[in-house]
Amino acid sequence: MTLIEGHRSITPADGIPVFDVDPYDPAILRDPMEYYAELRALGPVVFIPRYSVLAVGRYEETKTVFSDHENFVSSRGVGLNDFKLEKPWRAPSIILEVDPPDHARTRKIMARALSPKVVKTMAESFRTVAEELVDRVLARGTIEAVTELAEAFPTRVFPKAVGMKDSHARHLVDYGAMVFNAVGPDNALRREAMARAGEIVPWINAACTRDRLTDDGLGALVYAAADTGEITEDEAAMLVRSFLSAGVDTTVTGIGSALWCLSQNPEAWEALKADPSLARPCFEEVLRMTSPVHTFCRTANRATEIAGYPVSEGTKVLCVLGAANFDPEKWPDPDRFDINRRPVGHLAFGVGIHGCVGQNIARGELEAILGVMAERVARIEPAGEPTWRPNNGIRALDRLPLKLIPN
Known part of the structure; x- marks a missing residue:
C-alpha cells in the first residue's frame, strides 16, 4: 500500500475528471475563486x-459527503492524514474527530455548554468590550482592523467566557492557525505553524485544566459533566481544548471578513445601520461569501459512491466548502454580497452531526461588534489594499487597513 501525505493512494474510477492543481498553493489560498469555479465546472x-484525493466543490455533492457520517467519517482525520494509518500530531479531538456513538456523548455536553440560552447570558459582557474597542478605534480613525478589532475582540471575550484565569492572545490565535494548517499537506505553511508547537501546545494544554479555570465559565460547565460521570476529567480537558482550537480563530476570521465585505459594499453598511436587526443575516452572508473554513476532509470508511462514481475504502475526499458556497446552482448571483439574501443552508459552519458546535457563540460575538459599530460608525472605508493570509484550512485576512468615520 502506497501512502501520500499519510493516506492511501487511490486509482480513481473511470470517468472521474482529473484536476492537475495544488489546492494548497499559497497563491490559490490567497485568491481561490478561479480554483473554486474550475473545480465546480469539471464535474460533481x-x-x-x-x-491522490477526490474533491467535491458543487453544493449538493459537498453537502452530501460532508454530512454522510456513515460512509465518510471524521474519525480518520479531517485533514489529509488518515488516523487509521498514521499517528496524528496531537491526540484527536473527541468531538470533531470522532464518530457516533461516541460523538453523541461529547456533542451533548458541548451543545449544552454552548446553548443559545447560555450564550445569551454573555451578551452584556460582549457588548461592553465591543463598545470599548469601537470607541478606541474610532478615536484613531485609520486602523489595521485584523489586529485592532478582528483579533482583539475574540481574544478578549472568549477566554473570559470559557473562564480562563490567565490568557495569552497571541498563543490563542497562533494555536488556531496551527490546528487548521495541520489539516493540509506537509508544506511550508504547516511546517512554519508547527515550529511553534513546543511553545504553544503545552500552554494550551495547561490552560484547559480545571485549576486554571474559574467556576462560572463554559469550562466549568464542561467539568461539571465530569463530576456527574458523563465524561472523564481528561475528556473534559480535551473538550475545553476544543473551545480554544475552534472558538477563536474562526471568529477572528469571521469578524475580519465581515469588515472587509462591508468596507467593499457601502450600501450594505447603510442598510445595516438603518436596520440593526440585519446583523444576523449580514453575518450569514459574510460566512457564505468568505467561508472561514474553506476545506475539510472526510475519509471513505467503506466502499461507497459519490454522484454515481464508485469510491474505494480509505479514499480521502476534500470537501471544498468555499466552492460549494459559491455554487450558482444553489445561490443566484453568488458573487454579489447581499445582506438580504438570508443564505439558509450555507456550509461555512458545516452540516449534519459535525456542524460547528460553537456557532451560537460566534454569532453572538459578531452581532455584538457589528451592532455597536452600526450605532457609532457612519462609514467604513478601505484605507489600503487588504492582504489574505494563506492557511491550509481557513481563509483569513492578514491585514485590513480601514478608515472609520464616526457618526
Whole structure:
C-alpha cells in the first residue's frame, strides 16, 4: 500500500475528471475563486493526482459527503492524514474527530455548554468590550482592523467566557492557525505553524485544566459533566481544548471578513445601520461569501459512491466548502454580497452531526461588534489594499487597513 501525505493512494474510477492543481498553493489560498469555479465546472467529483484525493466543490455533492457520517467519517482525520494509518500530531479531538456513538456523548455536553440560552447570558459582557474597542478605534480613525478589532475582540471575550484565569492572545490565535494548517499537506505553511508547537501546545494544554479555570465559565460547565460521570476529567480537558482550537480563530476570521465585505459594499453598511436587526443575516452572508473554513476532509470508511462514481475504502475526499458556497446552482448571483439574501443552508459552519458546535457563540460575538459599530460608525472605508493570509484550512485576512468615520 502506497501512502501520500499519510493516506492511501487511490486509482480513481473511470470517468472521474482529473484536476492537475495544488489546492494548497499559497497563491490559490490567497485568491481561490478561479480554483473554486474550475473545480465546480469539471464535474460533481474530481481526482487531484498531486495528493491522490477526490474533491467535491458543487453544493449538493459537498453537502452530501460532508454530512454522510456513515460512509465518510471524521474519525480518520479531517485533514489529509488518515488516523487509521498514521499517528496524528496531537491526540484527536473527541468531538470533531470522532464518530457516533461516541460523538453523541461529547456533542451533548458541548451543545449544552454552548446553548443559545447560555450564550445569551454573555451578551452584556460582549457588548461592553465591543463598545470599548469601537470607541478606541474610532478615536484613531485609520486602523489595521485584523489586529485592532478582528483579533482583539475574540481574544478578549472568549477566554473570559470559557473562564480562563490567565490568557495569552497571541498563543490563542497562533494555536488556531496551527490546528487548521495541520489539516493540509506537509508544506511550508504547516511546517512554519508547527515550529511553534513546543511553545504553544503545552500552554494550551495547561490552560484547559480545571485549576486554571474559574467556576462560572463554559469550562466549568464542561467539568461539571465530569463530576456527574458523563465524561472523564481528561475528556473534559480535551473538550475545553476544543473551545480554544475552534472558538477563536474562526471568529477572528469571521469578524475580519465581515469588515472587509462591508468596507467593499457601502450600501450594505447603510442598510445595516438603518436596520440593526440585519446583523444576523449580514453575518450569514459574510460566512457564505468568505467561508472561514474553506476545506475539510472526510475519509471513505467503506466502499461507497459519490454522484454515481464508485469510491474505494480509505479514499480521502476534500470537501471544498468555499466552492460549494459559491455554487450558482444553489445561490443566484453568488458573487454579489447581499445582506438580504438570508443564505439558509450555507456550509461555512458545516452540516449534519459535525456542524460547528460553537456557532451560537460566534454569532453572538459578531452581532455584538457589528451592532455597536452600526450605532457609532457612519462609514467604513478601505484605507489600503487588504492582504489574505494563506492557511491550509481557513481563509483569513492578514491585514485590513480601514478608515472609520464616526457618526
